[in-house]
Amino acid sequence: MRSLPIQKILAWFSILLFAVFSIYPMLYVLGISLRGDNAFQSQSLEIITSTSTMKNFLDLFTQTDFLIWLRNSLLVSVGTTLLGVAFASTSAYALSRFQFRGRNMMLFSLLATQMFPPTMLILPFYIILSKLHLIDSFWGLFLIYSSTALPFCVWQMKAYYDTIPKELEEAAILDGCSRWLTFCKIILPLSAPALVITALFSFMASWSEYVVAAVVLQDPQMYTLPLGLRSFQASLATQWGLYAAGALIVSLPVLILFISISRYLISGLTIGSVKG
């Protein structure tokens, strides 16, 4: 019995350690973004110093193209998410409910695409997009982002659909639903947790992506946030203050998304609990 408090203290201590370990870099970035001087090399561990100002944040919105990048990033990420969810939810339904030739083969090949490192795909992607005249176009990014996110999303959705009893659909068909209506009125509402996870995955995959965007987008007016931030890093002087302020703002939407849908995340992890 005496070991219990010690166990508790140990547990709390290690959680605290990990929290500091993962939060400190974020706070450090916050510190840099608030420093008026370009004091990246500062040895001080202080987050907020006497010289702290909001100047970097102001400059970011007024002196740079940050708002344009933000708009571009939102456009690309939301587009990719919509496309990804639409394709994943429908194709996973077909894979879960219909028996057709090549079904298992298709599932396997979806999985196989996940085995390749993404950087390996950059050259073929570039060639395909240039032949389709989709270089410097958001459509090119939509295509690549949703196609790379799809396999995971399809598997995720299929696994969820598999847990929904078939009788629910049969009842709906007898009630007068077509297949499509059954899908929209019965299956989709029941799949909300899986849909949310799929959407989040698609959003995150495109929001912070740099390598593919760097290849596809060449016009600075088309830059997404990661590309834009990278442009602060000049060969002679990097504007660390601006960079840090930008990085913080970039991480905000994902943070907000995570917090707002954490309810679904938890129920999404307990899939299989849907009862007929």
Add this chain to the structure above:
Amino acid sequence: MTHIEFSEITKSFKDNHILNGVNLEIAKGEFLVLVGPSGCGKSTLLRTLAGLEKMDAGDIKINGKSIKNMEPQDRDVAMVFQNYALYPHMNVAENMGFAMKLQKRSASEISAQVKKIAQLLQIDHLLERKPKELSGGQCQRVALGRALARQTSIILFDEPLSNLDAHLRSQMRVEIKRLHQTLQNTMIYVTHDQMEATTMGDRIAVLKDGKIEQIGTPSEIYHRPKNLFIASFIGSPEMNFMEGPLVKKLPWPEAKKPEQILGVRPEVFKISNGVPQANELELGSFQVELSENLGGQQMLHGRLEGQNLRIFADSTEFFRKDQILPVKIDLTKSHLFDKQTGVNQRLQEGV
């Protein structure tokens, strides 16, 4: 009047023949029970009628009109599923009104109909609840209510009570039967429980290996089983089957043939010392092994000339182990089956 007519229905899943030419006519307002061991094709037959399963060959007519190419929702058929299949994201009222909503009926009409059915099933206090907030029995009532709310002339039940406990099951059995008497819909009820079949059905169709073995009233099926399979499947406790020298004691000409089996239900035995009356046969001495008290009756397990038998006796009498009892059987209620073909020999004679 014939309401539903199945003719020569066949259905296979790959090499597995589920239905092998089923012919069946169901009258308007009838309560027909399809019963049989698992895998006999009873659920598949029901699902072909509902349109959830396509048959390979044959035809189904409702009111004389073929429904072979009709969509499930146009077939005038509602169904109650074994696992209830209530829509988890809708409350009870929405579940019950879903079909009507799809038919674009007015909200007031839907709510009136839902209320009416809910009162009939005594679930009107549950209308706002979600399925996960209901007990198994309540779920089953809601599923029943959803089927009734569609106002179809045919209602199908696919083992609807098998997820309920014994007490609820017997309660719901009576309730469904009562509903049938009130509503007079044609109902087809699938079960593997022969008790449900005999207590609920106006007629029973016993299926085996995708074919109907016998169809008739519960009493016909119980008292005049066509073959060995029906005789052993229907009735609980099971009919006693005896072979060998015992069979030769029978006065029937068929009993002289080789390989015949005498079938006698437990209640047909009579424990008595008296002189056998007409149609009675002195079978021999029964040695009691143990007795089970079932309340009003007791069941004696024991042996008669090397054969294991179960005999019903009055529960007020006391029998001790190894007691020897003289037993008689009523010949009019006894059966003789051919061991090879399983056919009930006495039925063929028109006895």
